[in-house]
Structure formats: C-alpha cells, structure tokens
Amino acid sequence: MALIQTIGLAKTYKKGKVDIPALHDVTFEINEGEFFSIVGKSGSGKSTLLNLIGGLDTASAGTIVFDSKDLRKMSRSELANHRRFSVGMIFQSFNLVKSRNALENVELALIFGGVPRNLRRKKATDLLTQVGLGNRLTHTPDELSGGENQRVAIARALANNPKVLLADEPTGNLDSETSKEIIEILRDLNKNHHLTVIMVTHDLETAEIISDRIIRMKDGKIVDQLTKTEVL
Amino acid sequence: MNFPDMIILAFSNLWRTKLRTLLTTLGVVIGIGALTSMVSFGTGMQKNVTDAFKNNDLFTSITVTPKQVNIDEIASGSVAEMAETFKQESVPLTDSMLMAIQNIPGVEMAYPNMEFPARVTLLGDSTSIRFQAMPAAIKKFKPFNDMLAGSFFENDTSSSVVIREDALWQFNIRLEKEGEKPILSKEDSVKGVKIISADSILGKTIRIVSLSVSASKIPNALFSMLRNKPEMPFDETVTLLKVSGILKKSGPFGNRGFSGGIIIPIGTAQKIPKLGFSSVYDLLDTKHKAGTYSSIHVRISDLKKMDEVKNALKEMKVGVFSIADQLSEIKRAFLILDSLLGAIGAIALIVAGLGIINTMVMSILERTREIGIMKAIGGSENEIKMIFFVEAAVIGFIGAIFGLILGWIVTKIATFVMNTQFLPSGEDPVNLFYFPIWLILGAFAFSLIISLAAALYPATRAARIDPVKALRHD
16 A cells, blocks of 8 residues: 555645635655655645645645545644654755754754653764764754755654655755765665655656656646656 | 753753843843832831731730720721710729639730839939839730840839830930940930940839829919919929839830830839829720729730630620731731732833743744744644743743842842931831742742743744745745
8 A cells, every 4th residue: 555645635825815726636646665756847836745745734625645644634733743753854945943053953853753862862963973974963054064954954854763754855955966965865765774755856857867756747737657667 | 842851942042042031031030020129018018017016915915995995987087986985884994893804714914004104314314204014924925025134023013114125215325235336426425325235224223203283283383374474283203213124125116106115013103193194095084083994904815815805805895905906907908008019010020021022022033934944843833832931931930030139139228228328326227128938939920920921922823833934934
C-alpha cells in the first residue's frame, strides 16, 4: 500500500470575495522509500501540494492519506504531531532561527519532539556531524554559508526520525556546486537510509537524475507523471 | 515540550531582546513597587494601631458606665441618642457593684476608672500631668508587666508610683539606653534637659500638688468675681510619694493617649483630695453621687469570654463599652484605606501590563517567521501560546521580585526620612510600613495575573499565525 495517497485534492485561496484555485483534482500515490519529485514553474501549485502533505496547510477538497491516516480529518494538534514526527521539512530559504546556532536550531526540533535534555545535545551533535558540520556546531546561520545552512536544516528535519523528508526547492538559493552536494545528501538519505524524499523543484534536469518518479504540474494540475524507467 | 524547556526557551527569547525586556520589566517593577509600598503603608498603619491596642490589652478590656450608652450613635453626632442617655436612670457603681462585677465568671479583675490631673515636681522640673489610679494587681497584665526599671507598687495603699517612660519627657528627662547617650538638640540644652539612667530615678520623691474645691472659699470667690479680681475656690494639697518603677513605652505610638502618665495605687489616690471630676464618663452621669464611681474598668481573662461577660453586665443594667466591639469597624476602615492605596498602586501595574502587551505584540511581529518555523517543525498552537505566556510570566515574576525590593527600599527611605526629619528628637523611631507575607505572595500573584492577562491576546494571536504565511514573512 502507498505511503501517501491523494485523491481529487484541491486547494482554493480566498482573496476578498474572489476564489483563487491553487490545486485542482490532484491524484497520485507515493510509495515508501521512493525519491519523488514535483516539478513545475512558479505558481504551478507544487509548493502548495508539499505544504498539504506536510500538514502546514489544509486541503479545500479531496482526500490526502498519509500512512493510512486522513490528514483532512486530523485536528490542529494532530497535524502538529504529524509535522513533528511523520515529516521533516527543508526549504529554499532554509528557515533557520537566526538568533540560534546550528546546535540550538536542531535542538529546537528535539525539544518539540520531547527528547530529554540530557540526550538532546548528543543527538543534535551526531546529526550535524552526519551532514558534515561537526566543526560548525556553535555557528549561527549568519556565520554559515548557504550550503551549510541547508545542511543544518536537513539535520533539523531528521531530528525526530521522520518517515518522509519534504524538500521545497532545496537548491534554489545555492550555486551549482553546493546544489550538487545537497542533492547528494538527499540521495544518500534515500538510498542508504531508506528515507522517502519528496522534492519540489523547477529544475527538471536535476529531478530526472535523482528521482524514482516525477510529476509535472501546471496551473494547479498534474500534467505529466514519469517513472524511473521513463525518466532514463 | 515540558515546562522546564519552556522556561529555558522563554529566558533565551527574552535575553535576545535585552533592552526591551529590561524596559518592560522595569514597568512591572515600578508597578509592583508602587503597589506594595502603598499597601504596606496601609497595613503598617493598621498594625501600629492594633498593636497599640493589643499592647495595652484594650481588646480584653470593658468599660462599665452607670448608663447604657450607644457610643456609635453618640460618636456619629446623634443628639437624640445623647438626650436619651442623659434621661436614662443610672445604676450607681458602688463598691458592692464592683464586687458583683468581679465575681462574674471570666472577669480577671475590675477596678474603678479614676484619673485626675495634678501638678508634679520630679528632679527639679514641674509639669501638669494626668494620674491614673490602679490596683497593684494590674501588674500582671499588659502593658503593666513590662517595666523598664524598678518594680510595680506592692499594694493599693503604697506611697509609691510608677512613671511611664514617655511621661519622663515632660520632666525634661531623657534616658540613657545601654550606655548610649541621646544627643540633645540646642533647644533641649536651653530647656535644661537632663540625660540620666532609668535606675537613678528610682526611689526619688515626686511632689504632687492637687486641687480640690474648698466650700469655705466659694463665697469669697463669688465676691471676688464681682470685684473683677477673681479668686479660685480651690485648696492645694501637697502629697509626697516615691518612684518605684518606670513603665516601658508600649508600641510605636506609646500609650499616653490611652491613659495617664503616672500610675498611682488606687487606695493612695482615693486619699488625695482632688476635684470631683475624674474621667470623661462623668459627663454622662450628671447625678453622680458620693461613694459611687463614674466608671469601672473590667479586664477579662480571654477574648472568647467577651460576650459572656458583656451579657452578664447588661443584665445588671449598666452601660458596657469595649474596643473589641469596634475592631470590625477599625478593620473595615483600614480595608477601605488599603483598597484605595492598592488601587493607586494597581493603576501603575495595569500601565505596566499595557507595556507587556506592547512588548509581546512587537515580539510577535518580529518573530512571525520564527513562529512559522516552530510550527513547521512540530510546534502546536498550545505550545506556541504557552511559550508567550511563560515569557510574560517570567517578566511578571522578575518584575515582582525587583518590585518588592523597590517597594521595600522606598518604605525604608520614607521611614528614615520621617524618623530623622519629622519625628521629635529622642522619640522612638516609628515604622509606618509593614510587609506581611500575604502582601509579598499577593504581589507575586497579582504581578503574574496582570502579566498573563496582558499576554492573553498576543499569545493567542501568535498561536493562530498561519505557518505558510509566517514562513514567507521577512
């Protein structure tokens, strides 16, 4: 059975009295352990779709089932739990707390995860070492490069052992060399740690190299679905 | 997220905006400082008054008068009640009545209330002073059981007296205290004020000159009035007695207001010729007969027996008055005073509360993205709300600690200024402020309540922030 399943998913934003459709009739499945990419131009609805899977936003219609649980039926505190334990998110703009250093940023996620204080520091250090930042633990986001910030964000996303890593344009703010490093980390997490990764990107070329499956979106609708063999 | 983590998070968040946090907390500090110093002034006044009553055993005292007097009505200026009192048939307070009162269960002792003024000379200085006649047995009751020097007189006909510490002032005497000599002002030196030890007064003779009406001098006095050269129809009697002890001043306000400056044995006092008027209660008894007392002072063994004794006295048809009856009135008056003072202080704290709201709202605007991040990594609405509540509570708690310290310092300065600038030299220092434990705990509770109430709107607003929008916030 698929890990994530959406059926007829729709999202409409209200601007005054006008309804603006962001997603319309989106149906697809993601299996456990897959590297799944959502590609499309700006405004195609790919980030909205990722936010719905991550429980940051709620759908206007349709069904979205995550690990046999319908996200649309979840209460706000259940959605918070979903964000805390089921998914880890990374963003184009990293979204780190600027006043906290790398360790503290990772620890913040562990605090919400209820990890006892005596274990937090060790776990955060291990995670940051794992992404190659063992020597930058006490540096604040302003003292780190873009690539390093994204690594901190990845370490934070992994803090509470999520089932799925949601990456929203993870290389959007990075140069090509650094982008490759980040993509490599994501691929490693997927292949060697069997973590399901859903990546939103406008870069079809990168998506084609790394993904098991790709969906292409336009104007809030899926216009194309490609599997690994088709990609190759 | 557990509570200790929330506290750590709150401290680190507040530490990031040190200046703003400091200024907001300062508002709470001033609010709590104002509130506690105001209320401590009210409670201090109440404590001073009730302590003065307690130190003089006034709560276990009853005054018996020949007529049933409604003191409340008279005090409120009711002419009708006063007229009613004058019309009433009085019950003569005779020796047999005194005995009967003494036999009421719960009565420790009863003695006639006898006070009279006289001119007194002690160690070369003369003054007019009020004498209070008392039985020797009173020495086991407060405040008469607390002697500064010497001892109470042994029997009711002893030829010795006890002087109250604060009455010595009238004789230009200042007492040395534990080797420390009081410093005299220029004015005191001019008056010839003496600094001596309490022991050196013991055994000294006091010369009492009392006045009594002389029947033989009345026609002469009337005649002299017609000649416009008035002569008084009084005889002067000189009595010499010894000082057996000095009574310690009780309470910050002393006790001269309640009774005479010199205490004389009741039997000795009865022998001294003096004017018939011996206490204010005489005003109520216009048909005062010889051999009767104008009022009787009753001391009960226990405050719980007050009602029992009063009922027994009322059955004797005499008037009964006790300070204990006025206690609830006194408390109510102080409650009003405390509320007024508290309200003034509370206004300062409410202003501080507005400061907290402002700080929190500003903080939310600045931390919108951070709130979005916290939600994205799993922070629930309740946890976000709690983080802001705990931040406000930390401000309230720290504000309360330093506010109490500020309030305490203000009261100490006010007390120092009052005692050094306004208190006559040599008088014991007065502490007008009192910090009971309920005030300290109340200040903490009030500060926390105001802080949490102030955080209610900002915290709720923070919790409801849409994480998707917040993550896009600059």
